[in-house]
Amino acid sequence: MKKFNLFNEIITVNKTELLSALNTSKEFGINIKGEIKFAPFADKEILIYQGKYTSAPTSALMPQKVPSLAEIFGRNYQIVEDDDRVLIKAFSNWQTLIKVNTPRASYDDTTGDGVDKFANKALEDIGWHATDFNINYRTLVEILENECDGTLLCIEQEDPYQFSGLGYLDDDEQAQKILFEYCQNKIKEIIANDPLYAKDNLSDDEEEAAEFFKCL
Secondary structure, eight states: OEEETTTOOOEEHHHHHHHHHHTTTOOOOEEESOOEEESSSSHHHEEEOOOOOOOOOOOOSOOHHHHHHHHOOOSEEEEEETTTEEEEEEEGGGHHHHHHHHHOOSOOOOOETTOOSSHHHHHHHHHHGGGGGOOOOOHHHHHHHHHHOOOEEEEEEEETTTEEEEEEOOHHHHHHHHHHHHHHHHHHHHHOGGGGGGGGGOOHHHHHHHHTOOOO
């Protein structure tokens, strides 16, 4: 998976397309590629902005001043207008972006407790059964991030170290295959080498998990 670190990334948007979207008064989003997307948003769409703009009413006595893009987006965005482009930094709006993007994420790694479930049911079944052999979600997430295609939307800084992230897998079936094979091989190794997990010593839950991974 590739990281998209909001601390570092500048998103480039076509200015004409952005102004057109604002003028529709419809809810729209800007994804990490700088593309304008209108609601409803696609599964696993990753947005750095979601909202809509409605201009204030005008009158002959009180003509309305047209706000700048920086004023429209607000203080949590850094906006630079560069000819036909708009450059956006969105890291200050991270807390809001968690809420915006979590419903479409494959997993949530934004809390101190870490990842405790997968959005995809088949992946969650793998994660749930793997815990019976002390294979935790952190281990599984590291495998996904190292071996699967996808994007990790995150804020990450070194000093002091800080990390929060939302993972988006491009191919759930690919991820299922990789995690299943990892758990299967690991559990076979545990059963063969750890007396506490010998076949005759397995609890009902451990036996169910071993059968799930076709290790018995």
